[in-house]
Amino acid sequence: MGTDLLELSERIWNGEAEAKAHHWFAHFGEIATPLPDTVYVAAFSNVNAIATADGLVVVDTSSPVGTAKAHESLRAWDPRPAHTIVYTHGHIDHVFGVERYEAAARDAGAPPVRVVAHEGVPARFDRYIATAGYNQVVNRRQFQLPDFEWPLDYRYPDETYRDEQALDIGGVRFELHHARGETDDHTWVWQPDRRTLFCGDLFCWVSPNCGNPQKVQRYPKDWAVALRTMAGMGADVLLPGHGLPIVGTDRISTSLSDAATLLESLHDQTVAMMNEGARLDEIVHSVEYPQDLLEKPYLRPVYDEPEFVVRNTWRLYGGWYDGNPANLKPAPEAEIGRAVAELAGGAGALAERARATADAGDLRLAGHLAEWAALAAPDDADVQRARAEVNQARVRAEASTMSKGVFSWAAAESSAKAEG
Numbered sequence: 001m002g003t004d005l006l007e008l009s010e011r012i013w014n015g016e017a018e019a020k021a022h023h024w025f026a027h028f029g030e031i032a033t034p035l036p037d038t039v040y041v042a043a044f045s046n047v048n049a050i051a052t053a054d055g056l057v058v059v060d061t062s063s064p065v066g067t068a069k070a071h072e073s074l075r076a077w078d079p080r081p082a083h084t085i086v087y088t089h090g091h092i093d094h095v096f097g098v099e100r101y102e103a104a105a106r107d108a109g110a111p112p113v114r115v116v117a118h119e120g121v122p123a124r125f126d127r128y129i130a131t132a133g134y135n136q137v138v139n140r141r142q143f144q145l146p147d148f149e150w151p152l153d154y155r156y157p158d159e160t161y162r163d164e165q166a167l168d169i170g171g172v173r174f175e176l177h178h179a180r181g182e183t184d185d186h187t188w189v190w191q192p193d194r195r196t197l198f199c200g201d202l203f204c205w206v207s208p209n210c211g212n213p214q215k216v217q218r219y220p221k222d223w224a225v226a227l228r229t230m231a232g233m234g235a236d237v238l239l240p241g242h243g244l245p246i247v248g249t250d251r252i253s254t255s256l257s258d259a260a261t262l263l264e265s266l267h268d269q270t271v272a273m274m275n276e277g278a279r280l281d282e283i284v285h286s287v288e289y290p291q292d293l294l295e296k297p298y299l300r301p302v303y304d305e306p307e308f309v310v311r312n313t314w315r316l317y318g319g320w321y322d323g324n325p326a327n328l329k330p331a332p333e334a335e336i337g338r339a340v341a342e343l344a345g346g347a348g349a350l351a352e353r354a355r356a357t358a359d360a361g362d363l364r365l366a367g368h369l370a371e372w373a374a375l376a377a378p379d380d381a382d383v384q385r386a387r388a389e390v391n392q393a394r395v396r397a398e399a400s401t402m403s404k405g406v407f408s409w410a411a412a413e414s415s416a417k418a419e420g
Helices: 005-013 067-077 098-107 121-130 132-143 220-231 249-275 280-284 306-318 333-344 347-359 363-376 381-397 401-419
Strands: 031-035 038-041 047-052 055-059 082-086 114-118 159-161 164-169 172-179 186-191 196-200 237-240
Touching (some): 031 237, 114 186, 237 249
Parallel strands (some): 082 114, 196 237
Antiparallel strands (some): 172 186
16 A cells, blocks of 8 residues: 555654655655645656646656656546646756657647746756756766766747746636746746645755755745745645645645745845845854754755855855955965965875864864865875765765765765775
């Protein structure tokens, strides 16, 4: 017997089960039906749909690795072909597998499937093709997938909209709303008859992915506005792009409002200090991170981190200069490493200091020392081992996917150099 996903959602929301009971990779193809004609299909990136008299309206089609099972489960629930697919945004884990829906429509002799998205999605796909190499590198690093291949073929939308658009399909109305948040091309969908909200990645049962250090700009203030707007819709059912469904008007409003409050706090503190002339370094280490919110079962910083949201807020308003004049036109990092190593008595001594500093619990400082040592002596096996050890310690100390990915990659990089 499969997991009752609606019951699991309630238990996690109430603190009766840990969020890790539904890791994004934990369920593939299991379904929940919060309403008779509404289905949630669990995957790394979920597929959600409503059945209408003209066919299915599908919100997102999942990732290259998840779409086959998700489509199979959706067809088992309702074999009628899809009429319309809505992309909530252009991230690759939400937009693959449309060809399966198109083939099913052809086989049934139904009209071609229509894909609708915000007008920014085609530009995103263009950028993904232009920067495929970079995206491949950062996603291998972020998710620890050394063989991951960045895709080059995308199903562009047939229709786009700018601010809002209503779709009337088979007697059912869907209202599309644009919002900037994790992306600049995001859509959230409101189905008023069923009071159902499809929020995409604007709410994912984790601290908002609004700071990702290796990806393009995020928009914390706009994201909070979207969350407040959705919280005011009076939804009875919320179907997210990641994580479990939430059922209940008060519960949905609370979840969305809490996420908005978190983003507003980080944004407003950062902007206030920027207006006072503070450097980025001072802001990052001075902002008060709202622990009461971060302890909520649906806002744990296990993917992105509030500290990164602060940095992204600075980038949004202040550009890349961090306020430190030495960083405006810095020396090459390897040159700095060699100078620091010389002052320390050699790269070996600096590496040992990095180990000792890590053992003392100051992993941030240890990271700098180990990096300088490795830059000063990149061919020294013991120095590389020290860098690997420090970064392995950082992996163990971190909770977020973002940090674990970067530190794991650095540790593996130095381990390979030490052995070879």
